[in-house]
Amino acid sequence: MSLIDSLASVFSGKIISDPTDMAAFLTDWRGKWTGVALAVVQPDNTEDVSLVVRWCNEHGVSVVPQGGNTGLSGGATPSATGLNVVLSLTRMNKVRDIDVLNNTISLDAGVTLLAVQEAADEAQKLFPLSLAAEGTCTIGGNLATNAGGVQVLRYGNARDLCLGLEVVTSDGSIWNGMKSLRKDNTGYDLKNIFIGSEGTLGVITGATLKLFEKPKSKVVSFIALADPSAALRLLKLAQELHSNELTAFELMSDECIQLVEKHVDAARSPLASRSEWYVLLELSSSSEEQALSSRIESLLEIAMENDWIADAAISSSIAQFNAIWALREDISEAQAAEGKTIKHDISLPISAIPQFIDRVTKRLLDSYSVARMVVFGHLGDGNLHFNLSPARSLDKSQNELFTSIEAEVNKLVHDEVNACNGSISAEHGLGVLRRDEASRYRSEIERNLMSSLKKSFDPKNLMNPGKVIS
């Protein structure tokens, strides 16, 4: 019996081994990495996953778990050599249970993030994790990478939203940790070991998540200001006055907004004049919209009197609300339309951000005339997408000049992040993209602890090998 026939015989789900049909699973969606696989398997249930992983363990075949295949760091793409099975969870897409009194939902790992949000919404609840790929990415992938997004300031990362997990471990055992408890201190925190481990310690097959009350009203404001220092002052004021209601605090440079206006139909700043920087500030709560609006108004009045801000618009309809949010959410797409990109997903102590942006922008532009900065991010979480695009002076044929500086630029930016005790991967995970750089900044003891954890949970190194740690 061939290996593929042997694998196909042990479980009841779908198996794909035709190269054409496998192709979509073997390349990440940005097209940066392509790998090889013996087969792509799509189990129907946790038992199936267990049988597949046990078979792989017995046959020395690597397991590469994959959700919606929307990751940005290559964590779900198999390596280009070796014996790999891609374990696609997308057919495991059932909501198992909703408990509205307990504010929890339990589901298969292959449910898309959008479907989680919709299931919560149907139960008159909110599941707050929200990010660009939500229509395709799966909750299992979100947990495996500890995804962030635009509501972390109020509700936390994927890790903070998870109460319980079901995991198939490297030998094919099923760990049922599907608790739905707010408090549980009965041993080591296995759940948080698997969350963020990108499938290298086990395969997440199910999860129990927190639900929240749906806010009655949401109001967003688009605010012009001179620099990130002013944005930080505004953030502090907003936290002092309305910490209960502050849901998002996003920073973006005028360059970002110009790109969105250029590349996205109908996108337009709601403000009459331009400014170097903008903030998107959202309040949401169980109050009436009118009350929220006047809270933002008085907040902005104080900021205006102090000369921290130059101008501001406040949403007074759903259309305006969505239009302001679109300016922020379309930046990535607009930057992509402008040509090659160099991206950094960094986080810093919030207090260090204004000086960091000033200093590192200056260093980069002084050294690399082929680049311009495209800086935006979740200022309230200390998380910047500190990106670069080719300089306006560069025509498209000169793009390789820009591409050639990527490694140097990464090193410059990440060394600066490290010097500020920041993180070089705030919400995108390590995958293969940042694996070696992350290792370079680690202390020896940290490398030892992580590698000993990996050996202990995956002694044969068959769970998504080569991701997170080498």
Place this chain on the structure above:
Amino acid sequence: MSLIDSLASVFSGKIISDPTDMAAFLTDWRGKWTGVALAVVQPDNTEDVSLVVRWCNEHGVSVVPQGGNTGLSGGATPSATGLNVVLSLTRMNKVRDIDVLNNTISLDAGVTLLAVQEAADEAQKLFPLSLAAEGTCTIGGNLATNAGGVQVLRYGNARDLCLGLEVVTSDGSIWNGMKSLRKDNTGYDLKNIFIGSEGTLGVITGATLKLFEKPKSKVVSFIALADPSAALRLLKLAQELHSNELTAFELMSDECIQLVEKHVDAARSPLASRSEWYVLLELSSSSEEQALSSRIESLLEIAMENDWIADAAISSSIAQFNAIWALREDISEAQAAEGKTIKHDISLPISAIPQFIDRVTKRLLDSYSVARMVVFGHLGDGNLHFNLSPARSLDKSQNELFTSIEAEVNKLVHDEVNACNGSISAEHGLGVLRRDEASRYRSEIERNLMSSLKKSFDPKNLMNPGKVIS
């Protein structure tokens, strides 16, 4: 050179080896466990801790980390046999740094919880972890046991409040994980492995914690209602209307309040008539107190119209606020004054709590006429202190009749908890008290994962051996 002299020579902090001076460190504060130690060491800094642990590792001596020695599960008491060193962190009590813009505080593990709260307060911020032992317990102990307390509903457990850790590992290495970031996905989550591991994987020597805005106003209400089902309805309504501001939702039976009134001077229910059950509900926010009070009033009006509640009092002064909270906080002390106790620190899906209380109370009282129930807890977190005291009919000389049922009662209660997919240790940890029971409810794979983690982080089994897992 004797072992003690050898130990004393490697570090610069204090060493205690006189049996009389050591006594206070060798017995837990409830007096349930007493152990032996070669010495008690009190290092001055992290380097010192590292040197002590390295010495222990080289000499095959067990390390028993201890903070304020206020734990309820015997996790900080050395075993009664063997070669132990008690590693007391209380001399490491410096606040290292406060960053008000980043909303973080970094400190030594030996700082008392009260001192953390006070340092935050001085900086016009809030550190919300709060529990009865806060004047004595240390933040290192709080993190090692993932402590809970009365504000978990709004702010989370100790785990949720921690951004970074410094840990001395079993070989004496210092892991510097003192990040102060809201987002960081650069590898396995070592921080959450150490939090809640009760010193069995390493010694927490420092931490970086989240700070919050101080609420401008707080209002508490004491509410009479017929049963836990009504309390659950009220909780749901409070969450729907005021989830942003709901800080505490505590349930207690009339038995609890009667004990407090009997044993605590000046304690008195603010309500004219008695009821079987009471709820303490707190709102806090950046609004004015008047606004909060009227929100509670309209909430209670709805509940009254629906016949969910019978009567209620709302605090209108600091004295009233404190008096209502004292009724809740003095229950443990009042129960202790009544004689022997049998305690359970359990958590359940919140939706399961009313039926659980009914069913298990009936089973217990039907089987054990020597007992009465003393039930209270953090209903908003699903965490009950499902306790028993000797029946009123029992005089003190018959206390052993009550004590003799403890093991059976524990088993009955914990089997019921397990059947509801609950936890038998919500916020007190396992220590030695619940170690074997917790193991009994664990699946084989869970036992294997925990024991493999322990072996990997502490190969010689010298870090607080015999705690958490056997």
